[in-house]
Amino acid sequence: MAQIARSDTIPLETQQGHRLEPASARAFDALVRAYRAEYGEDLDITDSFRPRDVQERIFRDRYRVGNHAGEPGFTRDVRYWNGQAWTRRAGTAAAAVPGTSNHGAGTTVDITGTGGFGGTVYKRLQSLAPKYGFTNDEGRRVDESWHWGRTRSTSYPKTPTYEAGWPVLYPGDQGDDVKALQRELIQRGYDLGTAGADGDFGETTTTAVKAFQRSADLTPDARVGTGTQKALTETKDWFDMATKKELEDVIDAYVKSPAGRKAIAEAVWNTDGVLAAPADTDVKKNPHWGAASFLSAIRSQIVALRKES
Ligand SMILES: [Zn+2]
Incomplete structure (x- = not known):
């Protein structure tokens, strides 16, 4: 197996400080979650991607x-x-x-506590890991029960789970639920790059989800469960969803056209006096309220809404 560079790897979601090449990372994270669901225990590793110098x-x-x-x-x-x-x-x-290890190829992990070749954890892995493409084939040859590598690509089974009716999504997932999540993120101004809402919960989406979770005071673990889904719903407010560009367009419209002024005035009124303006400020009747104060009022409102969520 060929040695790869650190920049060709991504962090594991389930193991602090460990990295693998992307397909192996997703597959191993999925294996850890499946193991936890099946046996109620975590899998831990001591080793993963190893750069050439190491x-x-x-x-x-x-x-x-x-x-x-x-x-x-x-x-x-x-x-x-x-x-x-x-x-x-x-x-x-x-x-x-050096140069020949599968740790260098970013496809292999060393799992702790296997209990040896006949151990409990080892036996569980033997039945579960191949579904995710991981085997002990290489480890067995060198008498290492802990050395598990992704030896074949596989579309591992994806059984969607639900919490309170919400789909639970993880990095590596694909499909329409992921697309819906991505659209929500994009509407909130998170940059998903050129791929956009492609239904693939990859690295860019992972970064965006974590950023959203941080903004909502949730644990930034990229696991999209009830908490994150609810936060997405509860912040579903025009002001909160507006991107900088949208805000600027709004300001532009406000300044330039009567129709724009009307639309903005209604949006402001519909949000139940959310603007940090004096109570008697009537935007409908006060076209002299400046663009800058309007923008700053909307921005402060966005910050307040995000804090509440
Ligand atoms: Zn190893």
Whole structure:
């Protein structure tokens, strides 16, 4: 497997500080969630994507140049790298020759607490992990029950779950519910790039969801459950949904046309006196109220609405 760069990986949603290449990251996150749903326990890992320099440092730490198989202080594990034989020191774990590890390819994780090849967690993984493309094939060859890699691509089963009638969405999900979520985000001014509402809960959507969750004082975990769905609904107000561009268009219309002035006045009135203007300010009758104060009033209202939600 080929070594990839850190920039070709994405963070795992379910494991703090770990990264894999995107397809493996989504599949592994899905496996962790399925495992939790099935067994009520979390899966934890100690290792994931390993950059080339780290791989090399580990190898140099555990192996010494020359064939020292069986000599005091050495194991019988001899490998060839850089045109030389290297022998693993006693008391250290095996490490792949730099450039050949699946950790470098960002497809592999080391799972803690498997209990060995016959362990409880190991057996559970044997039945569940292949559905998500992960196997212990490579680990088994080097006697590592913890080393699980995505050895084949698979469209893992997606059983949509619902909380209080809301679809629960995760990074990696696809479909119409994701599209609906993306449209809500775009309406609120979150940038989903050129792909827009494409129904693919990828990295851009993940970033946008987290930003929205932070703005709504929710845990920014990118899991779209009842809390996030409700927050999206409750902030469904024209003022809150308006993007900067929309606001500017509104101001523009207000200043330039009678129809625009009327529309804005009605929008303001319909939101039940939300503007931070003096109670007797009648926008309908007061076209002299300046664009700048209008804009700043709308902006402060947006901030207030977001805090309430
Ligand atoms: Zn490993």
